[in-house]
Amino acid sequence: MKNSASFSPLFLTSRAGIWFACVTSSAGLMLNSAQAQTSVTPALQDVVITANRIPTKLTDVLADVTVIDRAELDLVGQGSLIDVLANLPGVQISRNGSYRSASSVFLRGATSSQTVILVDGIRIGSATSGTPALENIPLDRIERIEVLRGAASALYGSDAVGGVIHIITRDPGIKPVFTANVGVGGDGQQQAGLSVRGSVGELGYSLGWSREKADGISVLENPLSSAFNPDRDGFQASSVDAKLRYQVTPLHQLSLGLLHSDTDYQFDGSASPNPLKLTKANTDARAYSTLNNLSAQWQAQWLPNWKSTLAFGIAEDQSVTKYFRSTDGAFGGSGKFNTRRNQASWQNDVNFGSDVLSFAIEQRREEVDSSMNYSVKARDLMGAMLSYALRTGDWSALAVLRTDHNSQFGSHTNWSLSGGYQFTPDWRAVLSSGTSFQAPSFNQLYYPGFGNAALTPQQNQSNEIGLKYRHGNVNVEATVYQNDVRGFINPSTNVQSALAILRGLSLSGTWQIGASQMSASYDYADPRTQPNNLRLLRIARHVTNFRIQHQFSDVSVFSELKWSSDREDNNLSFTGRDKLAAYRLLNVGANWQISPQWALLVRINNLSNTHYVLANNYSTPGRNAFASLSWKY
Structure with missing residues (x-):
């Protein structure tokens, strides 16, 4: 992984009759020719955006950020976006079974609903569950991923308790480029994709299509589960995306973007109500x-x-x-939980030498269309943000103040203050403090038999201190953090406790020796609720990742190793907790650049065929091989 550039101005929400979606493409989309002429923005490879919503040189970034570029994504093979995120510092995941099943991502020990997910700058996710369907985002359509760890509500509004994950889809190019790929693997895996991008005069374009499918494995592994069925639970997924960028004048640029993705996956579940009297042995449940x-x-x-x-x-x-x-395909019932977010934003950035003053106003409307009868089905959110990024000599700072109004819960003000000091050419110390908040989801408030309309927003304050070392091809970072969440809402019980303390340590590094590139990370996370001092579910205390890649002429070989300590989860009856055992995973692969146009990837995940569990009673894939052939012209 490496730090790279992406464009993410905060996209706001609005309620007009016709809604368009805000495109945030890569930094190249934002950095038009006029900006290049004024030399406001550094070179793309040296820029990070999500950390403070303005182009910032990598060496000046104060936040804890990781960026994954397309070159790394090309080596993932049969993996998904969830698998990519799982190998990053400060990130843990859980998955409910087979390939592309419902998944969750935890940043710095925060719950899955406490992270803001952006796709091309647009906030996505379910307003009922509070979490996005990350398994539904096609990896083949992604250009880069930028992960911001730490409380960020001052920049991005409600829910950014653990951080922000920004996913940037494929961007228009300059010269026409055609790509195609096909792949096959174990458990019936098949992949295919096509894309074209380039420009005609002042118009840039990018078009893409991808499809995946697999026979899968059984989602549940515990025969005692009320929905257990030992059959294979497969999936099929398809996606299309398009971007258009038009340089109207050297000073004005228009862009349009579209992403459509749909996934159909099987799972082990029970219909309610159940008019056909289906049993776990004859139920075909599909999401x-x-x-x-x-x-x-x-x-x-x-x-x-x-x-x-x-x-x-x-x-x-x-x-x-x-x-x-x-047995006969007879229909036995259905349910739906749909969310629509209308968004609009206006951001202004004014440079004063090397300093930048930013002001943004935002509006978002969330609407729910569900088979459940929620007493409230929509809410409006408005926000205003003011920030100042300072750079003077060896000192840098970022101050942010933001106010948000929620039509259900009133107004909340959040702030953040970060500072950094370059005390040698290679060493830099950073210190950050800030607040965030999170309004309850519609499920937490109104789901029949579970919701509690008396819940109030969770509010937190986060503090962290970090040390960064950069010299040549060596980058090392260390961060210690604590995030106190007051009025914490337990996601499994929906009980609002007095406090949750999310504390931990993150160490990461990348370095290069000759033709070998290496990266490693270690995370200690111990999130607990108070006053009962219980660990948050599905979070391991210790996680270590190591990756090495070596280039032999036209062949690149790589190996990935993960070690995770145990974690806790609810038992089958939800009357207590089970301990999920520690595990080790080893993945290996090779990529052969046959010619400038053709490349062959071979990859084996879970080489040792380790049995491990990320969510109690749910399966995980064993050893799995995959091979793909790609063409570029």
């Missing part, structure tokens, strides 16, 4: 997950030191479950 993002953006350079970005967006998260009788 249909759809993501729709539509976007429009206008970037303007009004003065050499004043740039504005006006963006509009729609994000739809559709989740439908259907139950059939496996």
